[in-house]
Amino acid sequence: MLDLDTRKQEILKAVIHAYIHDAEPVGSERIAHRLRLHVSPATIRNEMAALEELGFLSHPHTSAGRVPTDHGYRFYVDTLVQQEPSAQERTRLRRFLAGGDEPGHIAEEVARALAVVTEYASVVTAPAPERQLFQHLRFIPLTSTKVIAVIVTDAGMVQGRAFDVQDPLEPGALDRLSRMVSQRLQGYALAEITEDLLAEMVDQAAWQHRILVEMLRWLRHRAPVPADRRVYIDGTANILKQPEFHDARTAQPVLSALEREEVLSDLLEVALGRQVWVTIGSEHRHEDLRGTTVVAAPYQMGGRPAGALGIVGPTRMKYGKVISLVRYLAGSLSEILTESP
Amino acid sequence: MLDLDTRKQEILKAVIHAYIHDAEPVGSERIAHRLRLHVSPATIRNEMAALEELGFLSHPHTSAGRVPTDHGYRFYVDTLVQQEPSAQERTRLRRFLAGGDEPGHIAEEVARALAVVTEYASVVTAPAPERQLFQHLRFIPLTSTKVIAVIVTDAGMVQGRAFDVQDPLEPGALDRLSRMVSQRLQGYALAEITEDLLAEMVDQAAWQHRILVEMLRWLRHRAPVPADRRVYIDGTANILKQPEFHDARTAQPVLSALEREEVLSDLLEVALGRQVWVTIGSEHRHEDLRGTTVVAAPYQMGGRPAGALGIVGPTRMKYGKVISLVRYLAGSLSEILTESP
DNA sequence: TATTAGCACTCCGCACAGGGGAGTGCTAAG
DNA sequence: CTTAGCACTCCCCTGTGCGGAGTGCTAATA
Numbered sequence: 001m002l003d004l005d006t007r008k009q010e011i012l013k014a015v016i017h018a019y020i021h022d023a024e025p026v027g028s029e030r031i032a033h034r035l036r037l038h039v040s041p042a043t044i045r046n047e048m049a050a051l052e053e054l055g056f057l058s059h060p061h062t063s064a065g066r067v068p069t070d071h072g073y074r075f076y077v078d079t080l081v082q083q084e085p086s087a088q089e090r091t092r093l094r095r096f097l098a099g100g101d102e103p104g105h106i107a108e109e110v111a112r113a114l115a116v117v118t119e120y121a122s123v124v125t126a127p128a129p130e131r132q133l134f135q136h137l138r139f140i141p142l143t144s145t146k147v148i149a150v151i152v153t154d155a156g157m158v159q160g161r162a163f164d165v166q167d168p169l170e171p172g173a174l175d176r177l178s179r180m181v182s183q184r185l186q187g188y189a190l191a192e193i194t195e196d197l198l199a200e201m202v203d204q205a206a207w208q209h210r211i212l213v214e215m216l217r218w219l220r221h222r223a224p225v226p227a228d229r230r231v232y233i234d235g236t237a238n239i240l241k242q243p244e245f246h247d248a249r250t251a252q253p254v255l256s257a258l259e260r261e262e263v264l265s266d267l268l269e270v271a272l273g274r275q276v277w278v279t280i281g282s283e284h285r286h287e288d289l290r291g292t293t294v295v296a297a298p299y300q301m302g303g304r305p306a307g308a309l310g311i312v313g314p315t316r317m318k319y320g321k322v323i324s325l326v327r328y329l330a331g332s333l334s335e336i337l338t339e340s341p
Numbered sequence: 342m343l344d345l346d347t348r349k350q351e352i353l354k355a356v357i358h359a360y361i362h363d364a365e366p367v368g369s370e371r372i373a374h375r376l377r378l379h380v381s382p383a384t385i386r387n388e389m390a391a392l393e394e395l396g397f398l399s400h401p402h403t404s405a406g407r408v409p410t411d412h413g414y415r416f417y418v419d420t421l422v423q424q425e426p427s428a429q430e431r432t433r434l435r436r437f438l439a440g441g442d443e444p445g446h447i448a449e450e451v452a453r454a455l456a457v458v459t460e461y462a463s464v465v466t467a468p469a470p471e472r473q474l475f476q477h478l479r480f481i482p483l484t485s486t487k488v489i490a491v492i493v494t495d496a497g498m499v500q501g502r503a504f505d506v507q508d509p510l511e512p513g514a515l516d517r518l519s520r521m522v523s524q525r526l527q528g529y530a531l532a533e534i535t536e537d538l539l540a541e542m543v544d545q546a547a548w549q550h551r552i553l554v555e556m557l558r559w560l561r562h563r564a565p566v567p568a569d570r571r572v573y574i575d576g577t578a579n580i581l582k583q584p585e586f587h588d589a590r591t592a593q594p595v596l597s598a599l600e601r602e603e604v605l606s607d608l609l610e611v612a613l614g615r616q617v618w619v620t621i622g623s624e625h626r627h628e629d630l631r632g633t634t635v636v637a638a639p640y641q642m643g644g645r646p647a648g649a650l651g652i653v654g655p656t657r658m659k660y661g662k663v664i665s666l667v668r669y670l671a672g673s674l675s676e677i678l679t680e681s682p
Numbered sequence: 683t684a685t686t687a688g689c690a691c692t693c694c695g696c697a698c699a700g701g702g703g704a705g706t707g708c709t710a711a712g
Numbered sequence: 713c714t715t716a717g718c719a720c721t722c723c724c725c726t727g728t729g730c731g732g733a734g735t736g737c738t739a740a741t742a
Contacts, residue, residue: 025705027704027705027706028705028706029704029705039714039715040714040715040716041705041715042707042714042715042716042717043713043714043715045705045706045707046707046713046714048706049706049707059706060723061721061722061723062705062706062707062720062721062722062723063703063704063705063706063720063721063722063723064704064705064706064722064723065704065705065706135483136481136483136489138479138481138491140477140479140491140493142476142477142493148477148491148493148499150479150481150489150491150499150501152481152483152489152501152503158489158491158500158501158502158503159499159501160491160493160499160500160501161499162493162499234600235600236577236596236600237593237596237597237599237600240589240590240592240593240596241589241593245589246588246589246590247587247588247589248581248582248586248587248588248589248592249581249587251581251589252578252581252582255577255578255581255596256578258578259575259576259577259578366734368733368734368735369734369735370733370734380685380686381685381686381687382686382734383685383686383687383688383736384684384685384686386734386735386736387684387685387736389735390735390736400735401694402692402693402694403691403692403693403694403734403735403736404691404692404693404694404732404733404734404735405693405694405733405734405735406733406734406735
């Protein structure tokens with residue numbers, strides 16, 4: 001099943017290209033014309049019938065042309081597609097990325113850029129803070145019973161939060177505590193800071209037990225803190241431009257799904273171990289997305305996995321362009337994040 | 342033009358209610374039935390013709406029923422609509438609001454709640470940090486040439502950022518600087534911290550000139566900083582459920598517009614001075630939103646204006662429900678934000 | 683003068699039929 | 713194995729006709 005002869009491959013590719021191009025079932029004649037093979041439409045028809053038998057193409061009705069199946073697209077992306085982003089797209093993306101000054105917003109910038117360039121929807125996770133390295137902690141006394149804890153990571157991220165302490169604290173003690181914790185946690189990834197690690201310190205400074213415990217909980221459950229593991233999405237309205245989603249009742253479930261953050265995280269998560277990952281139509285775990293294809297790629301920060309970015313579009317997607325673009329952008333982003341902060 | 346006799350008002354109201362209910366042009370017979378007035382359809386027809394003359398109703402074609410115009414809706418919301426949220430909706434909203442723990446995410450929670458309850462799209466600005474009061478600043482030395490500045494506001498918001506300093510600094514000097522700036526700026530709203538204010542301090546500590554200037558720029562242009570003046574939107578997919586947006590080509594421009602943050606800010610900005618503000622169809626400045634109605638209301642934090650929230654739906658909107666809901670929620674949010682932090 | 687019954691008229695929406703066209707699958711010949 | 717020829721299928725478009733909803737007008741009524 002996996003070894004199609006060259007001509008079948010060529011024909012499948014041609015059908016897919018034609019269908020991607022104008023969203024209409026393609027007939028044998030178009031293919032015969034398009035492929036500069038010296039074969040007649042009848043031959044093409046035979047081959048197409050075979051491809052249908054194999055599950056790569058399908059038939060809306062008797063006298064219609066062929067349409068690729070998810071299976072066909074899968075074969076296509078696995079073995080047939082290969083393309084680099086054009087120089088034009090590269091510079092366009094570069095310019096987009098260069099524009100962003102505030103590093104906290106890089107994920108949004110990337111999402112916008114992807115959406116504009118591809119004309120599909122784009123999804124980007126912000127660099128995951130759990131992977132960043134702890135660098136510094138400082139307790140700042142606010143009132144006699146209120147303390148602000150501020151954490152700085154190696155990527156320059158600053159996060160803070162207020163804590164209540166039961167006993168009045170003198171500033172000197174807080175400074176000592178700050179220094180102690182800072183030294184102890186130096187170099188750990190945020191995700192690695194566990195209860196045990198803090199427990200050690202509690203021994204040395206019993207009276208601060210409560211604040212340390214609360215801080216730990218903050219560090220770990222900080223889950224929804226601004227600009228955190230948030231997922232940014234942009235260009236969802238682009239989906240409505242696709243003819244397969246011209247009927248709102250088809251598009252509605254898709255857009256609804258894309259409003260749910262867990263769904264988006266799921267989409268990107270599968271890409272984590274790989275270079276680029278494509279999920280096509282029925283391969284989706286989430287039912288409402290069965291009409292779409294997602295192309296996703298992870299990016300790094302200082303060599304460590306930091307997040308992922310992707311594209312959501314119709315299964316009839318410009319795979320060549322999108323895959324190379326996503327790969328390229330993930331690479332660029334990794335570079336930028338590794339150099340700058 | 343503004344003094345419609347009572348019967349015309351009743352009829353207009355009935356037409357609008359019927360049309361809101363099932364999105365189809367409404368005829369004289371339906372109204373005659375609905376209104377328990379002892380009048381015949383013919384009389385209703387005469388009245389409706391008059392209302393059309395006055396610009397409150399219109400006619401898709403000769404033999405169709407009547408449809409409200411934007412003008413008709415305007416009159417309706419200005420003088421005819423009045424409704425309080427049902428007890429059921431109140432508790433439902435309360436529960437939603439109670440669920441949120443992290444205060445940084447209140448805007449998102451509210452957006453979600455509004456979208457779920459109304460089944461339209463919702464827009465919420467996060468509490469604007471410019472309005473919060475400066476409470477504390479602390480410089481934290483990272484390396485000999487890198488310093489983190491952390492600001493704490495009265496609302497408990499903590500924001501930080503790294504600065505490069507040209508000359509190596511000793512910690513004692515930084516602490517003194519922290520204390521000095523903290524004292525000086527105490528009680529100012531973030532937006533009130535101007536160049537002049539910092540300039541004073543520069544005299545007293547000439548060598549820190551650069552860091553103060555940079556900090557000022559940070560404070561003022563912090564514009565796109567996480568969880569900032571950001572606008573959250575949710576439930577955009579709900580718009581596709583409305584029959585008037587069943588054609589994707591109608592919905593696409595609307596959803597595209599709602600992806601642009603400036604547009605959303607504009608929508609909410611008009612509400613700022615008022616209690617609730619309704620923008621109907623053609624009243625919109627932004628062309629792509631001419632088919633929609635926006636209901637928006639501002640909310641306060643500790644008595645000071647902090648942000649706004651709103652609903653975007655079709656002009657054929659459940660005005661009674663939505664207006665009261667938005668008003669109610671803005672009030673609740675003000676309370677919550679004023680009590681808790 | 684306001685209301686109403688009656689009625690002609692308009693126009694939408696739908697069902698139906700028929701023709702053209704695109705594209706297939708089969709068969710038989712090269 | 714390829715291909716020309718051909719019958720066949722089914723979509724889609726167009727035109728037609730009809731029922732129904734709803735209007736606007738007119739004339740009669742309270």
